[in-house]
Amino acid sequence: MVDKLSLEDRLIVLADDPKGLIAQLGETDQAYLNQSTPELAIIRAEIRQRLALHSMQKAEQLYLLHEAAAILELMRLEVDEQSMFERLSAQLGSVYIQHYHVTHEQKYLIVARQILRPLSHLAHPAVLLGLVRADAAQGQWALVQHWLKRMQQHHLLDVELLEQTPELVGAVHFEWFIRLKAQFLN
Secondary structure, X not given: OOOOOOHHHHOOOOOOOHHHHHHHHHHHHHHXXXXXXXXXXXXXXXXXXXXXXXXXXXXXXXXXXXXXXXXXXXXXXXXXXXXXXXXXXXXXXHHHHHHHHHHOOHXXXXXXXXXXXXXXXXXXXXXHHHHXXXXXXXXXXXXXXXXXXXXXXXXXXXXXXXXXXXXXXXXXXXXXHHXXXXXXXX
16 A cells, blocks of 8 residues: 655654755655645755755855755745744744854844744744844844743743754853743753
8 A cells, every 4th residue: 555644744754864864855856846835845945954954065055055045935925824924934034044154144144034023923933033043143132032031921932942042152141041041940
C-alpha cells in the first residue's frame, strides 16, 4: 500500500545533516511543481535556512537565503488567511536575520523589523521573537526589553528560549534581564 501521508506530514521533522536536508530539498522542490502550499513554502524555506547554516561558503549561504526569502515573499502575496500570513512573515523575518548574521549588514535587520513590526500587536510568538532578535542584534535594548515583556505577558517566554537566543548574549548583564530570568527560575 502506498503511503498516503502528505508531504508536510512526512517532513515535520527536518533532517539535521546536510545529506538529509538535500534529499528533503529535492523532495519539497518536486512537490512544489505539483502544488504550492503555504506550508510547503515554509518547509522549503526552513530547509534552505538549515542548509545555509551547514555551508562554509558565504556565497552559498547567501544563495540559499535569497531563495528562502523569495519563496516566502511570493507565498505571502498569495495567502489570504491571517494566521498563515503571520507564519510566513515570521519565517521571512528569520531569513533576513540570518542574512544579517552572514553579512553583518544592518539593512537586513531593518527589513526584518519592517516585516515583523506591523504584526507585533497580534502577540504571535515567532513574530515577537523575531523582533527580539532583530533589535538585540542592533543593541536596541529598550525595545528588546519591551518585546520580552510582551512575550512574558502572553506566556510565550521561558528560560530555555532566553538561553537559546544568541542575540541576547549582550543582555546578560542588564539588571532587567537578570530579573526576567530569575522570575522563571523561582
